[in-house]
Amino acid sequence: MGIASAKIEGRMKRPEYVAAATAACRQSLDNGAVSPELYGNLEAVFSRSGFTQGYYEGKTGLSMFGIRSKENVQSADSKIFAAIHELYKKERQHIPVDFALSVDEQESSLRVADSDGNSCAALGAVPEKALKVALDRERAEKSIGKTGGTPFFMRNFDCYIKEGLTLPASALNSMRSQCLEGLSEVRKTLRPVPFKSVQRHETDTRMNKKPTNYRVRFADYDISDSYLDSELIYVTCAFGDDKLEELLDRGFAVAVEIPRAMFGIENKIYEHLRRVQKLGINEVLANNVGAVEMAQSLGMDIHGGFGLNLTNTEALHWAEKQGIMDAEVSFELTLEQISRLGGIIPIGIISMGRLPLMLTRNCPIQNDGKGCKYCTYAHTIRDRKGIDFPVTCNHDVGTEILNSVPVILADRKHEVKGIDFEVIRYSIEDSREKAVLLEHFRNGTVPKEKYTRGLYYRGVE
């Protein structure tokens, strides 16, 4: 298949699953197959009802969803767990450490350090005068180097041993285990990685900047003249030539949104953009690097969408290098983080509208068994708390699951800093809902109905 590496998804999985999955991959690579016993254990520890082939066989549908019942999760018994534990009984020693031993008449001490700047030290027994054989470097190194059962191995051994002294092996062993246990503890604390390349002078100019204009994204033809004061509107590729011409005639500045996902319609979209250019529209909204490239090849002006996941200054520098004129930054950033972004291209945020939560090729609605033919454009799925999430199904561009309520920052405009424009993103709203959102946007108010602040205050844990 030309695959160079495979990823084992271990998030939220128990250690036994990770061990069994890793062992299965190893076996499969080495022997071309997984033994029935290991396969059975893997099923037992994760899913009694078996596994899904994902997208690999080109079949989407109900069978793609791995479904786990409560019995599934509880079915693995202690015997299977014990069998799996055997797989990782022997800890792989993969972390190099440097030891430094010091022995003189007053005391003995050992220090261990890893490559990440973590270290730990232990004091040992008071050395005694050697009656027969004194402690030497060779014997000390041999004792300290016994790191079996830990993830560490000895890389360097420094020592100072005053002549004529000795220490029992038990004293050396005890210092080693104290050091390595201590080091393991220290290594559990994650140290923050400094946020690189925030250039103050850039940031300062952004800091107090207030959004001066707004843009609107439309997914249907219901576009009133109330938006004529926006600097730009984004419309989907579903808008035909006549609709686009009409919008231009009415005085809108129009950019075409390249779909976030394209399943076999890349050429169609490419041709659509060429026609659009002939109408006099030369701007696109690009939500992934493929779309950026497509627009570049057509010489179109590119606005970056939230799908580019621009979350830091480095990413904004990248966008600038690609010739992206301006961009919506990720809505997973907080307002505070957004205000500290550097870079020089203008940036914006989605401040109104339903945020997309998921984009999937496998439509969850069709799984009632009838297929997508019966999916209406806007549908809902209900989560375990009884909340309904709108789903828009369109096979060529994927199925989008939207948040149950819109994000609204209209009353928080004073807290939105460092950006150049706001975006109202419409997806399934009807005329009335659009009018209500616009009114709140203009008046700086919020509705009585439920709405959300998204992650703009909470951030991502």
Ligand SMILES: [Zn+2]
């Ligand atoms: Zn569908």
